[in-house]
Amino acid sequence: MKMKGQRVLMFVDDVFEDMELLYPYYRLIEEGAEVVVAGPEAGAVYKGKHGYPFRSTAAIADQQAGDFDLLVIAGGFAPDKLRRDPKVLELTREIFEAGKIVAHICHAGWIPISAKIMDGFTCTATPGIKDDLENAGATWVDEEVVVDRNQISSRKPDDLPAFCRAIIEQATR
Template sequence: MKGKLSGKKVLMFVDDLYEDLELWYPKLRLTEEGAEVVIAGKVKGKVYSGKHTYPCRAYASFEELHHNDFDALVIPGGFAPDKLRREENVLKLTKNIFTSGKLVAHICHAGWIPISAGIMKGFRCTSTPGIKDDLLNAGAIWVDEPVVVDRNMISSRRPDDLPEFCKAIVEYLSK
């Protein structure tokens, strides 16, 4: 499919209790623009269940992926990020994608993963208010806005912000 993001490859993480809309809305929106979206979980082929029970299959496992194969990482929220940030390969992929200058986008509770990857210091961002203190303690500059773009990081607060979040991601990757 041709679109603004043809030829781009985007990684997304999944685990049980992911926020359904925060995974599916960006996945479908980026696919609509022509990007190849790879959803990765701890177990390749496993079907994970969202907070609202919507299923999502992992088409890759974390350990088989390399950061150089992706143009961006988009991390959905929910309670999955609290489990995912304990996975060494998730943190390594996140940090390596980010330090290579590629986009890392996170929404709602997904900021937990960049915090644990050690990449938040000095970055202006937003999130659900529930992890505001975590971001501040990691050295981030937290603001209450629908979407924040700071260098190669994009963040949003909640599902209601998904239109602005996805628009910012598409604009960033189509430059």
């Protein structure tokens, strides 16, 4: 229970990458963290890219960055919708600016790009958003996990074990 007492924020919306939400969600709970999965509406059911449903535990609009120790963002196509919500960008930016961990996998990098926190960072993601990351000032590398200061990134569901190990290791330093 390495993360006992820590609060983690995750975002959810339709077409999230099922494994990239569920694997970290349960893995961080297993380590003792309290994980809040906020969607556009509290208690709404969102469908993953592969059809798995997930009920949000809170509304994005009701969250405050200061209530969380870190942010973990799942990929899929939900991040493209979520990054249009000013509150999602505000939470991401405030958690980042407080020096707390912002972890993103696959297409989730779209949210930190839109929050304007990628400039000068080395990261990874699906090659599909490589150009977006580089245009935002990041250096993209093809590695299973990259830790650069308070950002952790991974490419795809196959990288989830390394992604979660890095989150737990960094969150418990």
